Amino acid sequence: MEYILNIETATKNCSVALAKKGLTIVFKEIAEEGYSHAEKLHVFIEEIITEAGITVKDLSAVAVSQGPGSYTGLRIGVSAAKGLCFALGIPLIAIDTLQVLASQVTKKDGLIIPMIDARRMEVYSAIYNSVLLKVRETEAEIISEQSFNHISETVYFIGDCAAKCKTVLNKKNFIFLENIKYPSAKEMSVLSYPKFKANEIVDVAYFEPYYLKDFMITTPAKL
Known part of the structure; x- marks a missing residue:
């Protein structure tokens, strides 16, 4: 079935x-x-x-x-x-x-930038067009006032980073869809x-998640 x-x-x-x-x-x-x-x-x-x-x-x-x-x-x-x-x-x-996250946007114009919080001002993000084609690959990036300034189209930001990113991403063409969080x-x-x-499957034995960054294990500082 x-x-x-x-x-x-x-x-x-x-x-x-x-x-x-x-x-x-x-x-x-x-x-x-x-x-x-x-x-x-x-x-x-x-x-x-x-x-x-x-x-x-x-x-x-x-x-x-x-x-x-x-x-x-x-x-x-x-x-x-x-x-x-x-x-x-x-x-x-x-x-x-990020494609799963972006697929929740139903807008027919502009670009979609799904973002996942990576602590402090860093996020995991990619850029999709309105038909969910990826136009910029996934990156781990530090968000600043200069981020995405080259984009003149309407940009829809989604994900769990709205609270921290709205403070610096405030161009008129930047729109945060805060109801789309996860x-x-x-x-x-x-x-x-x-x-x-299409039989686009992965090898069950060898498949690993796409972490993007190495997992860092820290130890408490000695007193």
């Missing part, structure tokens, strides 16, 4: 959606400051499978948000997705997290299905 389980854990939003032929039929998500992904993810998967009246054996594939984003969140989501694919012998599909698995359905049909 071409059921695809979509998993999004790259940000504070722990989100799972079940899609049938590219349409979301059930989804559950929660965004919490404490990152409850480890506790919620498998519970959500079980709940939506049960609610849909199917079993995991009915899944045709699993799609996972590949990053960039939270190191821990990505690890949890990718590990769960790979575990299901290994156990069920089904393909794994990787979806760009990527959601329910938006992944229309992205994962075409990849499934």
Whole structure:
């Protein structure tokens, strides 16, 4: 029946959606400051499978948000997705997290810049046009008053960085859609299905999340 389980854990939003032929039929998500992904993810998967009246054996594939984003969140989501694919012998599909975020914008003009908070004034961002074609690749960048000044078109900023970025990104053509804060698995359905049909899958054994930056482990300073 071409059921695809979509998993999004790259940000504070722990989100799972079940899609049938590219349409979301059930989804559950929660965004919490404490990152409850480890506790919620498998519970959500079980709940939506049960609610849909199917079993995991009915899944045709699993799609996972590949990053960039939270190191821990990505690890949890990718590990769960790979575990299901290994156990069920089904393909794994990787979806760009910023594309998932950008797909929530319905404007027919201008450019879309999805941003994921990377602490202080740094963000992970990319630039998409109104039909979701990427026109600038993903970067980790420090936001300043000069950021994106070369763009004369209307720019729609989305993501969890609005509060800090609005202080410096204040050109008249810059618009913040503050209601679009996190990527959601329910938006992944229309992205994962075409990849499934085209057999655009990743190697379950060797696939790793797209962290963009190395994970830095710090130790407390000695007193």
